[in-house]
Amino acid sequence: MRFIAPTSEYAGYIFDCDGTLVESMPLHFRAWRHALRAHGASFEFSWQLFVSRAGMPLETTVLELNAQFGTQLDPAPIVAAQRALYRSLLPGVQAIAPVVEFARRVAARAPLAVASGGHREEVEASLRNVGIAELFSCVVTGSEVLRGKPDPEILLRCADGLRLPPDQCLVIEDGELGIEAARRAGMDWVRVEALAEVLAEEDDATV
Numbered sequence: 001m002r003f004i005a006p007t008s009e010y011a012g013y014i015f016d017c018d019g020t021l022v023e024s025m026p027l028h029f030r031a032w033r034h035a036l037r038a039h040g041a042s043f044e045f046s047w048q049l050f051v052s053r054a055g056m057p058l059e060t061t062v063l064e065l066n067a068q069f070g071t072q073l074d075p076a077p078i079v080a081a082q083r084a085l086y087r088s089l090l091p092g093v094q095a096i097a098p099v100v101e102f103a104r105r106v107a108a109r110a111p112l113a114v115a116s117g118g119h120r121e122e123v124e125a126s127l128r129n130v131g132i133a134e135l136f137s138c139v140v141t142g143s144e145v146l147r148g149k150p151d152p153e154i155l156l157r158c159a160d161g162l163r164l165p166p167d168q169c170l171v172i173e174d175g176e177l178g179i180e181a182a183r184r185a186g187m188d189w190v191r192v193e194a195l196a197e198v199l200a201e202e203d204d205a206t207v
Helices: 025-038 047-052 058-069 075-092 097-107 120-129 153-162 176-185
Strands: 012-015 112-116 138-141 169-173 188-191
Touching: 012 097, 012 153, 025 047, 025 075, 058 075, 075 120, 097 112, 112 120, 112 153, 120 138, 138 153, 153 169, 153 176, 169 176, 176 188
Parallel strands: 012 112, 012 169, 112 138, 169 188
Antiparallel strands: none
């Protein structure tokens, strides 16, 4: 990962979780490919397709894929299968070291929040697994908002939780949808970039 820490100071910091604080995106991708194949998806779920929907609620992802490919996949069983496999892989999640180091540093002088499109149980487990749950005074997840990223609702909820005006918060994100949400919220943002693309091919026998 590549992350250039900002030099400006902010009153509060709002972090995405997957792909920003923890290297969970390959695990999510593997779980999505397995779930979609198991439920008869006729299209190839590529890494690029996956990344384009990073931060989107799981059910919305399936509906968006239906609209894009003209399919009629039922979101409920696909989401259940994706979540079950992802949770089985979750104990192996790793921290994204430069971002976590930055979070620890700024937590000494400012409040921190997490704004994730994921499920609360999984987000909190990820934070616990890499030993940073105590850094965040506010966590808002996708199931707790009416509109997911790129709508700014989740970020504005975090700003409210931190008791700060939106323009005094910095958003740390890896996904384009989250960055667009920051723009709409009137917040500054910094991107966490992946230096290498994850290989798309997964052997069914390893799932």
